[in-house]
Amino acid sequence: AQSVTQLDSHVSVSEGTPVLLRCNYSSSYSPSLFWYVQHPNKGLQLLLKYTSAATLVKGINGFEAEFKKSETSFHLTKPSAHMSDAAEYFCVVSDHSSHGQNFVFGPGTRLSVLP
């Protein structure tokens, strides 16, 4: 069975400072991992995904994440936060089972960016 833990329900940073959103996963298979962002009243938008290629994955809007198998982690980072980054962020694990590709979402981390 798959599961995702997002260690912080809420992270608050000042504009221009680094962002770190933590994610740990559990999967019986070789997983694919994703980060999605959800702005208020908007759909989920894919930030980046890891699919067993390079362990450091670069996404949109300056975000990147590093896959660490030994730590079962896939933390999301950004060097400098912008006000527009304030949103809900979801870590997602996906693998293939008898039903095909399954997505399991973490509970989400709300990012606040202070001026």
Next chain:
Amino acid sequence: EAGVVQSPRYKIIEKKQPVAFWCNPISGHNTLYWYLQNLGQGPELLIRYENEEAVDDSQLPKDRFSAERLKGVDSTLKIQPAELGDSAVYLCASSKTGSTVFGPGTRLTVL
């Protein structure tokens, strides 16, 4: 390219009433998902279609929820009768070869 279209965007009903949500996936996307997102939580899968076949409906509460995708394109999710606890956002997503796109969701409020 148009995204995943969902309607209505918002729906308010009284408990015990029926409600239906509609989803039009991205053209050419064979896989269609319905997710339930409760307030402050991540989305949870309700049902997944491959073309017109429901290949995973293990999390769909079949006593009151039903879904269909008759021609393998657009899909409808129905709740009958709705309960107070059904208040949530219902998300539709479609995918093709590993690229998944989510719709904006339908926010349901049951009074």
